[in-house]
Amino acid sequence: MQAVFQQNSGVLMLKIISSVVLCVACNASYAALQIQSWTLSNGARVLFVENHTIPMLDVSVDFDAGSRRDPAGKSGTAALTGAMLARGIHAAPTGNEGALSEAQISDAFADTAAQRGGRFDDDRAGATLRTLVTERETAVSLLARVLAYPSFPEEFLQRDKARTISAIKESLTKPEAIAGKAFSKRLYGSHPYGQQADVASIEAIKREDLLAFHAKYYVANRAVVALIGDVTRAEADQIAQQLTQRLPQGEALPPLPPVTIAPGEEERISHQASQAHILIGMPGMARHDPDHFALTVGNYVLGGGGFVSRLMQQVREQRGLSYGVSSYFIPMAQPGPFQISLQTKKEQADQALQVVRSTVADYLRDGPTPAELKAAKDNLIGGFALRIDSNKKILENIAAIGFYDLPLDYLDTWTDKVSKVTAAEVKAAFQRKIQLDKLATVVVGAAEK
DSSP states (O other), X not given: OEEEEEEETXXXXXXXXXXXXXXXXXXXXXXXXXXXXEEOTTSOEXXXXXXXXXXXXXXXXXXXXXXXXXOTTXXXXXXXXXXXXXXXXXXXXXXXXXXXXXXXXXXXXXXXXOEEEEEEOSSOEEEEEEEEGGGHHHHHHHHHHHHHOBOOOHHHHHHHHHHHHHXXXXXXXXXXXXXXXXHHHHHHTTSGGGOOOOHHHHHHOOHHHHHXXXXXHSOGXXXXXXXXXXXXXXXXXXXXXXXXXXXXOOOOOOOOOOOOOOOOOEEEEOOOOSXXXXXXXXXXXXXXXXXXXXXXXXXXXXXXXXGGSHHHIIIIITTOOOSOEEEEEOOBSSOEEEEEEEEEEXXXXXXXXXXXXXXXXXXXXXXXOHHHHHHHHHHHHHTGGGXXXXXXXXXXXXXXXXXXXXXXXXXXXXXXXXXXXXXXXXXXXXXXXXXXXGOEEEEESSOOO
């Protein structure tokens, strides 16, 4: 399970959702933006795109503080830490900045018309800010204090824990959430990517856990600051310094254990829902995977291309077994999930599973046709501009480039690399990554065999 932070009238709200729907800047692409990158003296990495078209500044600060860093037995610590950053801040150690309550923080951002938000997934946690350049000094200074001096008030912790527990309990009644939790456990087991918050783990979290987690992971030398807007390189450097100068230095973190591929097994979970919810997949692609582009193009043909995809044609158009079926990869620091998802009538679950598996088997054996390959590449390249048509989208892309240490020309070369993918490369990549006997299957709502 993962948390997503959303801002509504200045208040961060915590919402528990299935990890499979989260993918920041998946398959990102863009044209010819000049990404400048440098490292501050405190170790923070900065990525900057200068854009003077509107008098706005968009900023994000990310840390290696996602759910994969949750302490044992206290899954949910990372999410609560991120959600509570702006619940209150203590006075600066220097004594020149006083404490602020949640209401005072919210009012201060509102006074500058700044929009504050955040993001959170398995790999990272971070904060975002959009501000008028005329108000940037105040807004940036306030965000810097939120990142460095959260007080995690006990009363708000108890409130947020209660809300989180309520959301978890509610999710246990929803077939899609039940399927997502079981699917994640099947794919990742005891790996950090497989750890999920539950009632017991949330109840175990104390204020001291949040303070310790923040001190360990919200550190300057592992911060990634991304900026785009109406400022110069020198001003961007000053802003990045301001955002990270209050943060401590952190010790080196141990590497994550490698993701192992478990034997593919099927799990059926009874539920009173009218339809069966089906998830099929296995760990697939990491951010730095050399097969990234072949898998991206190939997945469009298999299940990422909507009505023109093979899965949709076989499952819906030819047999009417589902209103929709899709497949996708979620690249992460280590192999994220490859997933096929669909819903169908309970009595048709077995037939739908057979059709999906045979379609995947055929695709692994034959690969895409020339016509399918051309259509996939044309669509992906043609939709390129929509992925970078706002400063917000550009910010998401360059933040991902910085956090995952992707080449600075990653987006500049994206369409060219897509255009050069061959059918043979797609077939070989899918055969390397997808193994029929390793595909885990979760069916919620169909009768157990």
